[in-house]
Amino acid sequence: MSAEHSTPNTPPTVGDGANSGETELIHFDKVTKRFGTHTVLDALDMKVFAGKHVTLIGPSGSGKTTILRLMMTLLKPDEGTIKLGDRYLTHEEKGGKLVPASDRYSREIRKNIGMVFQQFNLFPNMKVLRNITEAPVHVLGLDKDAAEERARELLELVGLTAHLDKYPTQLSGGQQQRVAIARALAMRPQVLLLDEVTSALDPELVAGVLDLLRDIAHSTDITMLCVTHEMNFARDISDCVMMFDAGRVIEFGPPEQIFTEPENERTREFLSAVL
Amino acid sequence: MTFDWSAIGAFLPMFWKGVLVTLQALALGSLIAFALGLVWALAQRSSLKVVRWPVTVVTEFVRNTPLLVQLFFLFYVMPEWGLTLSALATGVIGLGLHYSTYTAEVYRAGIDGVPAGQWEAAVALSLSRRRTWTAVILPQAIRRVVPALGNYVIAMLKDSPMLFAIGVLEMLGEARQFSSQTFQTIEPYTLVGVAFIAIAYPASLLLRALERRLVR
DSSP states (O other), rough: OOOOOOTTSSOOOEEOSTTTTTOEEEEEEEEEEEEEEEEEEEEEEEEETOOOOOEESSSTTTSSSHHHHHHHTTTOSEEEEEEETTTESEEEEEEEEEEEOOOHHHHHHTEEEEETTEEEEEEEEHHHHHHHHHHHHHTTTOHHHHHHHHHHOOOOOOOOOOTTSSGGGOOOHHHOOOOHHHHHHOOOSSEEEEETTTTTTTTHHHHHHHHHHHHHHHHHHHHEEEESOOOHHHHHSSEEEEEEETEEEEEEEEEHHHSSSSOOOOHHHHHHHHH | OOOHHHHHHHHHHHHHHHHHHHHHHHHHHHHHHHHHHHHHHTTOSSSSSHHHHHHHHHHHHHHHHHHHHHEEEIIIIGGGGGGOOOOHHHHHHHHHHHHHHHHHHHHHHHHSOHHHHHHHHHHTTTTOHHHHIIIIIIIHHHHHHHHHHHHHHHHHHHGGGGGGGGGGGGGHHHHHHHHHHOOOOOHHHHHHHHHHHHHHHHHHHHHHHHHHHHHO
C-alpha cells in the first residue's frame, strides 16, 4: 500500500499491487536524459501504481521537471523506456522490435495524461469555456454540448463558473491556474502531472490553488506526479515523496518519514533549507 | 504653366477607371501575398528538407530580384512557354508573388513569437498537428502580424504603378494615356499623386488604430 522507505539500492516503487485492482501504471525503466554533455536523469527506475500521488522534491536542476516532461512526451529519453499501463509511451512495438514512437502513436497514448504548467499556458485566443472544451471536442470527439456540460461542472469545481465567458488575460494568475487544472481534468486523464503549479503565483493566490488540488487528490483516483516546493502540500497529498539529486533518486518514502526522519544527508540539507 | 481645372474634369472618367484597376490589383495582389506567404512560412518549417530547401531558394530569389524584372518575365517570357494571361492578371500575380516573399517573413516572425508554452499545452492536450496550427498557433501569430502585413499592403499600393510597364491601365497608365492625347501633364499626374496619398494615408492611420487594438 504505502511506499517502502528506502535508499537507492532498490528502485522506487509506489504501491505494491497487494490490494486487489491496484495496477502498475507508470514504469520508468533505466531512463537516461542528457542535455548536451549534462546528464539530467541517470538510468532512472521508477514504478508508480494507479491512484498513487507522488511528489518529486530536490534542488533545481536535479531532474524533477524532466521526469514530468518525459512523461508528457515533451522530451524523448536518450536511453530507457517509459510505460503507461501495459503500453510503451516512448516506443512502439513493430515486428517484435521496439522502435521510437511515432507522433501519431504517442498522441494516442498521451490522451491519458494531463499536465498543468507553472506558467498556466492557457490559450489566450480562446475564452475560458473553449479552453476547456477544445481538447474534449477535437481529441476525444465529444459533441459540443457534452463537452460544455463537462466544462461547466469542472468550472464549478474550481469555483470559476462566473468567468466562463472571459479571456484568460482577464483573470488573475490563480484563476488562470484553476482554469488550467479544469482544462487538464476535462480530458479525464489517468495521470495528472503538476509542474510547480504555484511557483508563478502571487503568495496570496497559492492557497486557493493548493486547496483545490488537495480536494482533487482526495476525491478522485487520479494518479499524480507532482513537482513542488510547497512541502506542506506535499505532505498532505503524497503517498510517496522522492528526493532527487543530480539526476538520481537518493531517497524515497512516505512523507511523514521523509519530512521527519530523512536518512540521507542531502535530503536533510535540502529540507532544512526549504522548510 | 497654369493649372487647368477643366482638364481635371476631362480626365476624371479615365481616372476613376484607373483607380478601380489600382484597387483591384491591390486587393487581389494582397490576397495572393497573404495566402502564398503563409504557405511559404509553413513550408519553411517543414521537417522535410525537400520541402524547405526549394521554398527557401524560390523566396530568396524572388525577394532579391526587382519586381519590374519579374513582371516583364511573367508577361513576355511565360507566353513563350504557353502561358498567356491578361496584363492585369499577370500584374496581380507578379505583385502577389513578389510580396508573398515578404509576408512569409512576417508570418515566420509571428509564428516564432508564439511562446513555447502554447505548443507544450497543445501537446499536453493531445491536439493534432493540424488542430494545433489552426486553433492555437496561427490565430495568435496572425493577430500579432496584422499591422506588419498592412504595411506591405501600403508598400504594394505604391508599387502598383509598375504594372503600367506591362500595359495595365491603372491610375498612372490612365494619366499617361490622357496626357499623350491632350498634351496636358500637370493636371492628371497631380491628381494621381493626390490619389495615392488619399488612399495610403488613411490606410496607415487605420493600421495604427488596428495595431493599438490587437497588440496587447
